[in-house]
Amino acid sequence: MKTFLFTSLLLVVFLRGIAQSVPKDSVTVKELQEVIVLSRLTDKNTNNKLLSTLDTYLSCHEQVDLVKRGAYAWEPLLNGMATERSVITIDGMRIYGACTDKMDPVTSYVETTNLSKAVLHSGQSGSANGATIAGSIDLVRKKAGFGEPAFSGSLFNGMEFNNRQRIIGTDWQWTRQHFFADLDFTYRKAGNYTDGDHKEVAYSQFSKFNLSTIIGYKLNAQQHLELSLIVDRAKDVGYPALPMDVSAANALIGSVSYLWRPAQGSIKEWETKLYFNRITHVMDDSKRPDLPVRMDMPGWSTTSGWYTAFKGAKSRHAWKSTVSMHHNRSLAEMTMFSNEPGQKDMYMLTWPDIHTIYAGFFAEDAYAIAKKWKLTASVGAGVQQQLLKNETGIKTMQIFYPDMPATKNRVLKNAGVSLRFQPSDWQFSLGLSYAERAPSVSEGYGFYLFNSFDRYDYIGNPGLRKERSVELNSSVTYRIPAFELKWQQQFFRIRDYIIGMPQPAFIPMTIGASGIKVYQQLGWASLYNSTFTTTYQLLPSLQVSGKAVYRKGLGKGGLNLPLIQPFSYGATCTYRWKKIQSAVNLEGALKQSRFSPAFGETAAPSYTILNLSGGYTLAVKKIPVILRAGVENLLNRTYTSFADWNRIPRMGRNIYVNWIISL
Amino acid sequence: MRSFLYSGLIALAVSFVSCTKNSSEPANTNELAGLTLVKTIRNTTHSIDLYSATGKVQTGYNEIFLQLKTADGKLVSDAELSWMPVMKMMGMSHSCPFGAVQKKEPFKQTYSGFIIFQMAGNDMEYWELSIQYAVNGTAYSMTDRIAVTDPSRRTVQSFLGADNKRYVLAMVEPVVPKTALNDISARLYTMSSMMQFDPVDSYTIQLDPRMPGMGNHGSPNNVHLTQSADKIYRGKLSLTMTGYWKINLRLLDATGSVVKGEPVTGDNTSSSLFFELEF
Numbered sequence: 001m002k003t004f005l006f007t008s009l010l011l012v013v014f015l016r017g018i019a020q021s022v023p024k025d026s027v028t029v030k031e032l033q034e035v036i037v038l039s040r041l042t043d044k045n046t047n048n049k050l051l052s053t054l055d056t057y058l059s060c061h062e063q064v065d066l067v068k069r070g071a072y073a074w075e076p077l078l079n080g081m082a083t084e085r086s087v088i089t090i091d092g093m094r095i096y097g098a099c100t101d102k103m104d105p106v107t108s109y110v111e112t113t114n115l116s117k118a119v120l121h122s123g124q125s126g127s128a129n130g131a132t133i134a135g136s137i138d139l140v141r142k143k144a145g146f147g148e149p150a151f152s153g154s155l156f157n158g159m160e161f162n163n164r165q166r167i168i169g170t171d172w173q174w175t176r177q178h179f180f181a182d183l184d185f186t187y188r189k190a191g192n193y194t195d196g197d198h199k200e201v202a203y204s205q206f207s208k209f210n211l212s213t214i215i216g217y218k219l220n221a222q223q224h225l226e227l228s229l230i231v232d233r234a235k236d237v238g239y240p241a242l243p244m245d246v247s248a249a250n251a252l253i254g255s256v257s258y259l260w261r262p263a264q265g266s267i268k269e270w271e272t273k274l275y276f277n278r279i280t281h282v283m284d285d286s287k288r289p290d291l292p293v294r295m296d297m298p299g300w301s302t303t304s305g306w307y308t309a310f311k312g313a314k315s316r317h318a319w320k321s322t323v324s325m326h327h328n329r330s331l332a333e334m335t336m337f338s339n340e341p342g343q344k345d346m347y348m349l350t351w352p353d354i355h356t357i358y359a360g361f362f363a364e365d366a367y368a369i370a371k372k373w374k375l376t377a378s379v380g381a382g383v384q385q386q387l388l389k390n391e392t393g394i395k396t397m398q399i400f401y402p403d404m405p406a407t408k409n410r411v412l413k414n415a416g417v418s419l420r421f422q423p424s425d426w427q428f429s430l431g432l433s434y435a436e437r438a439p440s441v442s443e444g445y446g447f448y449l450f451n452s453f454d455r456y457d458y459i460g461n462p463g464l465r466k467e468r469s470v471e472l473n474s475s476v477t478y479r480i481p482a483f484e485l486k487w488q489q490q491f492f493r494i495r496d497y498i499i500g501m502p503q504p505a506f507i508p509m510t511i512g513a514s515g516i517k518v519y520q521q522l523g524w525a526s527l528y529n530s531t532f533t534t535t536y537q538l539l540p541s542l543q544v545s546g547k548a549v550y551r552k553g554l555g556k557g558g559l560n561l562p563l564i565q566p567f568s569y570g571a572t573c574t575y576r577w578k579k580i581q582s583a584v585n586l587e588g589a590l591k592q593s594r595f596s597p598a599f600g601e602t603a604a605p606s607y608t609i610l611n612l613s614g615g616y617t618l619a620v621k622k623i624p625v626i627l628r629a630g631v632e633n634l635l636n637r638t639y640t641s642f643a644d645w646n647r648i649p650r651m652g653r654n655i656y657v658n659w660i661i662s663l
Numbered sequence: 664m665r666s667f668l669y670s671g672l673i674a675l676a677v678s679f680v681s682c683t684k685n686s687s688e689p690a691n692t693n694e695l696a697g698l699t700l701v702k703t704i705r706n707t708t709h710s711i712d713l714y715s716a717t718g719k720v721q722t723g724y725n726e727i728f729l730q731l732k733t734a735d736g737k738l739v740s741d742a743e744l745s746w747m748p749v750m751k752m753m754g755m756s757h758s759c760p761f762g763a764v765q766k767k768e769p770f771k772q773t774y775s776g777f778i779i780f781q782m783a784g785n786d787m788e789y790w791e792l793s794i795q796y797a798v799n800g801t802a803y804s805m806t807d808r809i810a811v812t813d814p815s816r817r818t819v820q821s822f823l824g825a826d827n828k829r830y831v832l833a834m835v836e837p838v839v840p841k842t843a844l845n846d847i848s849a850r851l852y853t854m855s856s857m858m859q860f861d862p863v864d865s866y867t868i869q870l871d872p873r874m875p876g877m878g879n880h881g882s883p884n885n886v887h888l889t890q891s892a893d894k895i896y897r898g899k900l901s902l903t904m905t906g907y908w909k910i911n912l913r914l915l916d917a918t919g920s921v922v923k924g925e926p927v928t929g930d931n932t933s934s935s936l937f938f939e940l941e942f
Contacts, residue, residue: 293877338876338906342815344941346877346906348842395843399901400883402844448903507881509903 034120036061038112038142048583048613050628051158051167051658053188054112054139062531062547063120063488064137065565069101069645070239071163071193072206073108073249077643079122079490079529080551080564081134084440084498085467089129090139091228092273092309093255094358096328098281098301099246100350100442100449103239107139109232109251109279111210113171113184116142122490123471124416124433127380128322128362129307131412131437133469133494141228144173144180146218151175153663162632162654163204165190178218186210192238195649196638203238203245203287226257241645242452244285244297253277266314276304292511293339299332299351321363328356330441334448352393354445357385360412374420376431382412384438386462388445396447397462400518404462408444412436412466418473427477435471439464443498443519448509451500453562453646454600456517457508458500464519468495482537490529497525497555525555527564546571552594562599565642566592582614583630592642602647607639626660694773698728704794706805709733711794713809714773716838720811722780723818724833724850729764729774731796740772744796748778748809749858752788760831760852760860764794779833779850781821783813816907816939824914824922829854830863832914832936835895840902840942847900849888851914862894865917871927871934872900872910879932902940910938 038057049056055074058064066074067082078086088106089095097104119138121128126136151174158167169186189207192200214228230253237246257273283297305326312319332351338344360382367375387407388394398404416433439461442449446460475488500517508516532548549568553561568589575582588608595601613630633639636653644650699718704711713720714728731739744764750757764776784790793806819833836848849868852860868888874880880903888898902908911934913924924936 334904336877336904336906340876340907343876343907344905346874346904348904392842395841396903399842399844399903402884506883507879509877509880511878511880 033125034061034063034122036118036120038115038117048581048585048615048628048630049656049658050626050660051156052112054107054110054115054118057112058107058118058137061120062533062549063122063135063529065563065643067102067563067643067645068648068650069103069241070206070237070648071190071201071204071651072208072234072237073104075102075105076107076137077563078120078134078137079492080527080553080561081492082563084443085132085437086134087126087130087132087136088139089136090230090253091141091255092129092138092307092322092324093253093275093277094130094303094305094324094326094328095251095253095277095279096301096303096330096356096441098279098299098330098332099249099283100297100299100332100446101242101244101283101452103237103242103246103283104249104279104281107137108234108249109210109253110139110230111169111184111186111212111232113169113186114141114210114212114230115139123431123469123473123492124380124414124435125364125378125418125431127360127378127414127435128309128320128364129324130326130358130360131382131384131414131435133435133437133467133471133492141212141214142182143214143216143226144175144182146177146180146216146224147175149176154660155663156658156660158656158658160190160654160656162651163190163193167658180216182212182214184210184212193651193654196633196636196652197649198652199649201240201649203240206234206237208232208234208237208249222262223258223260226259227255228257229254238287241648243288243291243450244283244295245287246281246283247286248280248282250280251277267310267312269311270308272306272308274306276302278302293336295334295336297332297334297350299330301328301330303328316368317365319363319365321361323361325359326357328441330354330356348447349390349393349396350447350449351441352388352396352445352447353390354393354441355385355387355389356441357387359383362414372422374422376418376420377416378433379415381414384410384412386410386438386444397445397460400459401462408462410438410466412438416471425478425480427475427479429473429475431471431473433471433473434469436466436468438466439498439519446519450510450513451517451600454500454517454598455512455514456500456502457510457513457515459503459506459516459518461519464498465496465521467498467521469493483535485534486532488529488531490527492527494525494527495523496521497523499525499555499561522559523556525553525559525561527551527553527561541575541577543574543576544571545574554594559598560594560596562596562601563643564594564596566590566594566604579617580615583612585611585613587611589641595642600646601642604640604642604644604647607637607641609637609639610634620661624662626658626662628658629656631655694770695728695730701727702807702809704792704805704807706803707734708803709739709796709798709805711805713792720778720780720809721814722783722811723814724777724779724835726775726777729776729794730772731774731798738772739798740766742774742796742798744774744794746776746778746792746794748780749791749793750782750784750788751791755857757857758860760833760850760862777835777850779819779831779852780811781819781831781833782811784808784811816941818938820912820936820938822923822936825920826916826922828922830914830922831860832868832912834910834938837900837940840900840908840940842902842904844884845900845902847888847898847910849896850894851896864890864894866890866896866922867915867919868896868898869913869915869924870898870900870910871912872902872908872940873927873933874904874906875909875932876907879927881927902942905942908940909933910940912936912938 065077095106122135153172171184174181187209210232212230218224232251234249255275260270279301281299307324309322331353336346362380364378414435418431420429449458473490477486501520506516530550535545553564572585591606592604615628632654698714701713712730761778831852837845851863882901886899888896914922924934
């Protein structure tokens with residue numbers, strides 16, 4: 001903490017000096033959101049590793065951490081909170097993972113080539129598509145759009161030498177006045193990676209392909225239809241931090257939407273979408289040696305829903321509202337193969353066929369009080385029903401809760417207000433909000449779900465109350481053309497915080513497990529986040545940027561919350577000149593001083609890694625070829641972070657090469 | 664209103680149809696639905712068909728159904744029956760716990776009762792069932808061997824308690840176990856003599872179901888068996904998954920003293936008193 005304060009003080013002093021020397025410039029009011037630009041594979045994309053996974057793109061943002069159980073399908077933590085507390089959508093579509101062990105976050109079923117950007121809303125302001133406490137990440141599909149007839153495409157290819165990852169794919173766009181289409185395909189295949197000690201991390205391989213298309217058809221000047229489809233299949237995915245791997249993870253994600261952009265009037269855009277997605281996730285341990293019992297754990301999740309969203313503006317008001325509804329069915333089962341000849345295999349439902357139905361609305365209005373003052377107020381509510389229809393499922397849960405009713409209804413409310421003051425180059429904002437969330441499928445109905453970190457079997461609790469959060473946030477931004485600094489702070493006070501608590505009376509199911517934890521509610525938990533980001537354009541061709549993140553999570557009774565990032569920092573120096581770009585990047589964290597032994601955590605040690613990258617765009621027979629190459633973890637450090645499940649070591653030195661041929 | 668009338672009419676028609684169907688079907692075949700013939704025992708005047716759900720008679724609790732017929736095959740539905748199973752061993756004979764033979768509602772022509780065989784028979788040592796019955800005031804009897812086999816899973820225990828009494832404990836339910844909180848019931852007898860077994864009252868049967876194949880995984884919220892008014896011991900058996908379960912038991916007398924069985928601990932993986940289940 002002391003270091004943190006000191007650094008911030010230094011930065012403020014530094015900033016004041018700059019502020020006086022640089023001329024003022026008009027700055028437009030920025031939305032209450034953060035955007036991670038993924039953009040197209042063109043030379044305008046300045047990302048140093050164009051073909052990195054979505055996870056890598058997300059991890060660059062200071063509000064996102066990624067929990068790593070292997071080399072693939074990292075679980076995004078938003079504002080220090082896991083996926084139960086956030087809402088992650090693809091173009092507003094709700095998707096529920098089908099894995100009881102969180103091995104398939106929504107982000108694992110898309111590729112960067114499917115997307116144009118990821119939009120982050122912090123806290124309650126992310127409630128447009130469902131109840132959330134941490135906020136939302138909406139992955140926005142990329143679209144060619146209508147326009148003058150054009151046709152473009154690219155072929156891309158990449159190699160990563162540490163885990164012998166091969167990336168190959170193609171990306172095409174058609175543009176017409178009344179029609180557009182996007183089609184892209186990506187295939188990745190990687191072997192095991194090696195850590196900084198040149199030790200191979202077994203079961204860290206993966207392979208996947210992703211096929212995505214989006215088609216737009218213009219009905220008239222103001223209205224058009226869009227059809228979107230993503231097919232994503234991962235095979236042979238290893239999870240070195242877990243006792244099981246995934247033989248197949250399949251997703252089919254589709255939608256039809258209708259957009260209306262009136263030429264006049266206060267409604268600027270009205271979008272209505274119908275969507276459907278089905279996830280199949282097959283977890284097994286067939287590749288692991290010497291197990292007391294072998295098991296298969298497949299899971300299925302099917303979601304269908306719709307939403308209708310308006311955006312409008314009138315005089316001093318700019319507003320948006322969303323009405324949405326979705327239905328999800330989650331089912332997971334476990335079959336354990338008996339070692340005793342003549343004995344039957346053992347079977348149980350680990351997600352006993354849970355139906356979740358949600359209907360809600362969210363409305364936000366930004367009101368320009370005065371020239372430099374803006375007030376944003378939002379309110380939303382939703383009705384959520386969790387329902388067990390399957391008789392076996394109900395009977396399964398009634399083993400623990402004999403009087404459990406088959407349905408549970410919750411009304412989830414949220415409201416927030418934020419005030420922004422923008423005198424010249426400065427921008428100050430202060431916000432206060434309230435949000436509620438319902439327990440996740442696992443928290444409500446999980447049945448003997450083994451957590452390999454704390455080695456407990458987790459049992460859901462259908463009678464859990466809502467989790468309620470009050471959030472106070474502030475931000476200070478100073479922005480002039482050559483310099484930007486942003487300091488964001490958030491404080492969450494969460495009542496009835498849902499967390500697994502040991503129940504010594506119960507006997508675990510998993511062989512070797514330490515015991516059973518049942519999801520219970522802690523009187524309160526507090527989470528504080530503070531993030532600093534700064535960018536300084538030293539020369540037209542030279543930019544330096546830095547970030548610092550500090551989080552602290554504490555629960556009633558002095559309990560440290562799990563998966564809380566210690567003080568972390570990063571600095572990047574980028575040089576761009578004509579068709580050359582290069583970057584040096586430093587990433588690190590201090591030793592974790594607050595961790596949760598109750599969750600199985602040990603103090604993550606400090607680390608610093610260095611990355612180098614470079615890019616060049618050349619033309620081969622007038623065809624532009626974008627080349628990017630780099631070295632990650634240049635010094636081949638052996639390290640592990642707070643977000644590495646079971647403290648598995650991260651990848652050692654990795655050299656990569658990406659090349660994109662634009663056609 | 665019209666739709667209401669329609670649905671009323673339909674309901675009436677359905678009930679009418681179902682009534683006719685019931686009365687037109689021969690009662691005896693209906694009563695034997697789901698049962699399989701075990702054996703037919705005869706004497707010169709009558710025959711008795713023995714049925715069970717599986718067509719087998721096994722060690723443990725058996726619900727047995729009987730139909731008494733005249734020599735020309737007519738069902739006799741107003742007889743008084745009683746039975747006596749006897750194990751003919753090489754040097755001695757003994758009986759086993761059993762219940763009275765009754766005609767229970769809704770049965771009109773089929774009698775039933777239970778027998779708890781505590782051991783299987785073979786060629787040398789076998790079970791003999793003798794049935795006494797009276798038709799219109801005339802007493803008859805018939806006797807025959809019945810084959811009692813061992814099931815693969817144990818559902819009955821015959822043992823000497825710490826109080827030096829001989830007991831027979833048999834599981835009655837669950838017949839079809841489920842991944843659920845199942846109803847479990849059992850009957851407990853003490854051996855008063857070689858030929859007499861009497862129900863034991865006011866004991867407690869503690870249970871601790873385990874899966875030896877899953878590191879002796881145990882289940883929550885089991886309820887110990889205590890006696891109901893009908894003498895049957897009832898409790899709750901929690902089974903968290905399908906597969907093989909060993910239901911470890913401890914029998915406590917009315918004062919709470921342990922008659923038989925040991926608690927399952929880290930060192931002791933099972934009790935000497937147990938039932939087995941597999942589904």
